[in-house]
Amino acid sequence: MIIYNVTSNVDDSIIDAWMAWMMDSHIPAIMQTGKFYKIKIVKVLGDHHHPGTTTYSVQYTAENREKLEEYYNNHAPGFRAESYAKFGEKVLQFRTELEVVQEFKMV
Template sequence: MIIYNVTSNIHASIHDQWLAWIKEHIPHVLATGHFTEAKLTKVLVHDPEGSVTYSVQYRAKSREALESYYKNDADKLRDVGFQIFGDKVLSFRTELEVIDEYSVKFN
């Protein structure tokens, strides 16, 4: 299982606008059919300049699905955000391989 992680640092001046936008953007990424789910998380760090960092983790159906996303959809979807927010959002992407998963079950 592969997780496609996008970490974004958001300038304070556009934070609320970006947060509303990303909540609408994530369903568009899922609609490509390459991912099974997504999680939006806030990175808990304090930035003295007021910027906020978020991570979106998309669970890919397979390595092939992620490669297809890169080939067919990624550039187009990335460009949408860049056209709206420009350099006020700095993002980097990582791929994570899930080795094992654990959970606690309560009775």
């Protein structure tokens, strides 16, 4: 299992518009690609962000590396361009890949 993590520093002046776009357009469109089976949006807590911004982590879970590579090759450039065209420098992002080694759950 691979988690493609996109951390976004969102200018506070556009949070409502960004979140609405994520929920109503962006996330449904990415789910339609069939490359991820779970997507989670989490808010980063604490004073680790820049003043006037709020930081979110969007975690896209893929079954395997092949699915993630297919996403990179066939979909990512268009989604990144759309995001930049809509929000420009008001959303600054960095991306990381995480490999799940072990997951523990209470039963």
